[in-house]
Amino acid sequence: GQQVMQIPQYQHVQEGEDFTTYCNSSTTLSNIQWYKQRPGGHPVFLIQLVKSGEVKKQKRLTFQFGEAKKNSSLHITATQTTDVGTYFCAGQKAGTASKLTFGTGTRLQVTL
Amino acid sequence: DTAVSQTPKYLVTQMGNDKSIKCEQNLGHDTMYWYKQDSKKFLKIMFSYNNKELIINETVPNRFSPKSPDKAHLNLHINSLELGDSAVYFCASLGETQYFGPGTRLTVL
Numbered sequence: 001g002q003q004v005m006q007i008p009q010y011q012h013v014q015e016g017e018d019f020t021t022y023c024n025s026s027t028t029l030s031n032i033q034w035y036k037q038r039p040g041g042h043p044v045f046l047i048q049l050v051k052s053g054e055v056k057k058q059k060r061l062t063f064q065f066g067e068a069k070k071n072s073s074l075h076i077t078a079t080q081t082t083d084v085g086t087y088f089c090a091g092q093k094a095g096t097a098s099k100l101t102f103g104t105g106t107r108l109q110v111t112l
Numbered sequence: 113d114t115a116v117s118q119t120p121k122y123l124v125t126q127m128g129n130d131k132s133i134k135c136e137q138n139l140g141h142d143t144m145y146w147y148k149q150d151s152k153k154f155l156k157i158m159f160s161y162n163n164k165e166l167i168i169n170e171t172v173p174n175r176f177s178p179k180s181p182d183k184a185h186l187n188l189h190i191n192s193l194e195l196g197d198s199a200v201y202f203c204a205s206l207g208e209t210q211y212f213g214p215g216t217r218l219t220v221l
Contacts, residue, residue, distance in 0.1 A: 033209060042202055043155065045209040086153055090210075098143050098206055099168055102155040 002027050004091050004103040012109040019079050021106035023072040023089035030094040032065055032072045037105075038085045046074075079110045115139050116213035118203050124219045125193055132189045133216045135203030143167070143206035144186040146178060148199045149215070155202070161186055193220045 003026040013019055023032065031050045035043040047056055049065035049072060056063045062075045072089055086107045090100040116137045125131055137144060145168075146158040160168035161180040175191045186203060198220045203213040 037153075042212040042215050043210075044212070048209065088155060098160055098162065099157065100210060101157070102147075105153050105155070107153070 002091070002093055002101045004089060004101050006087075006089060006103040006106050008106055009104065010107045010109070012111070013079050015081060015110055015112050016078050019076045019083070019108055021074050021087050021089075021108075023074075023091075023103050025070045025091045025101075027070070027091075027093055029069050029091040031092050032069075033090045033092070033100065034063060034072075034074055035088045035090060035102075036085050037088065041085075043088060076108075079108070081110050081112065083108060084110050114214075116203060116205055116211050118201075118213040118216050120216060121214065122217050122219075124221065126221055127193055127195060129193050130189070130191045131193060131218070132187055133201055133203075133218070135186045135188075135213055137184055137203075137205040137211070137213075139205055139207055139211060140184075141205040141207050141211075142183055144180070144183075145204040145206070145210070146186065146188050147202040147204060147212075149202060150199050159186075159188075190218075193218075195220050 006023050033048045034046040037043045053067045054065040060077045064073045086105045088105045089103040119134050143162045145160045149155050158172050159178045163183045164180045177189045180186045200215045202215045204210045
């Protein structure tokens with residue numbers, strides 16, 4: 001079946017440092033979504049990427065979708081303590097309109 | 113108003129018991145889901161319903177039975193609970209993206 005892996009599993013940074021999480025799918029995706037889950041909370045949608053090579057920015061967050069539509073990345077510039085949480089990518093395969101396969105997640109810890 | 117709500121928030125029970133978790137969404141969406149998140153934070157889809165019809169049924173033990181009385185509600189009944197069922201169960205509904213409920217933390221003793 002479809003697998004979506006993320007690396008690293010965990011990263012601890014000091015506030016102000018940058019952070020990147022990488023997402024790799026075993027199959028080609030029609031789109032990829034990113035979610036953030038705060039400790040004790042539920043996943044919250046951040047963004048969706050659809051086009052090959054697409055890059056989108058949300059303030060300090062930059063999202064990329066690979067040319068082959070099998071990988072993606074999320075980069076956070078100058079992390080803040082409010083960025084703490086687990087970041088999930090979630091891939092949708094062509095022909096599976098309502099099914100998302102979530103990545104393994106990257107837990108980000110930010111300290112002062 | 114909460115868009116996707118779940119009850120209960122916490123559920124502690126003994127092995128072998130039967131329990132239910134309820135989910136309601138007021139977003140007018142047709143498609144709803146149940147996910148299981150284990151202690152390692154892996155999020156796995158269990159079921160999906162579209163307008164009361166089952167459309168996704170992943171490899172889940174048949175002790176788990178979803179029920180959708182109408183498109184705003186999707187409940188999950190679990191028979192003969194086992195230790196390995198301990199997890200956080202999230203309900204979600206599908207609009208332009210997936211909207212998750214707050215989760216139900218199930219602990220089986």
